[in-house]
Amino acid sequence: MNMKDLLEDLTMPTVFNSLQLELKTRKSPIPEFAWKSSPRLAKLVKAENFEFDIRSLDPGLFSFPYHFHRNAEELFLIISGKAMLRTPDGFTEVNKNDVIFFEKGPAGAHQLYNHGDSACVYLDLRTTVGIDVCEYPDSNKINILPYLEVYESAAKVDYYKGEENVKAKWPDDIINKP
Numbered sequence: 001m002n003m004k005d006l007l008e009d010l011t012m013p014t015v016f017n018s019l020q021l022e023l024k025t026r027k028s029p030i031p032e033f034a035w036k037s038s039p040r041l042a043k044l045v046k047a048e049n050f051e052f053d054i055r056s057l058d059p060g061l062f063s064f065p066y067h068f069h070r071n072a073e074e075l076f077l078i079i080s081g082k083a084m085l086r087t088p089d090g091f092t093e094v095n096k097n098d099v100i101f102f103e104k105g106p107a108g109a110h111q112l113y114n115h116g117d118s119a120c121v122y123l124d125l126r127t128t129v130g131i132d133v134c135e136y137p138d139s140n141k142i143n144i145l146p147y148l149e150v151y152e153s154a155a156k157v158d159y160y161k162g163e164e165n166v167k168a169k170w171p172d173d174i175i176n177k178p
Helices: 003-008
Strands: 024-027 034-037 050-057 074-080 082-087 090-095 099-102 111-113 120-127 132-136 141-145 149-152
Touching: 074 090, 082 120
Parallel strands: none
Antiparallel strands: 024 034, 034 050, 050 120, 074 099, 074 120, 082 090, 082 111, 132 141, 141 149
């Protein structure tokens, strides 16, 4: 079903059939990270506090790099297939009909790997309440979302670094008021 037809058929409540959505391949410069994704369904329905889409992970591929969110909760619903889930607690196989919730912070870190022989299709639902900071423990990066500004964590500095000469930024007649 093309986007125009999909949008014309939208009524409230909106029903999306995962079998009728066109999934487009999303590739990264690292071949192990590739997946197929539906359009951003939340944008189609103008959702205010959610992002959600359908994703398909082919055998032998990883989802996004291992990560967690500081200001977003995330939920997967496995629609078909299976995958291995990596969390701070270890590795767990997830299967069709499993619902997996990821809390904010390091305890919610996660990554999928499709160890099966067929695609793992899942709903990815995330809260969106302002700016999120996504952290990648394996590569020591942070990502400011939704801006996709990625920085190395090693660049962290003290909050007051570079602020030693604050008075020099102000006019003398204000600072040295009689």
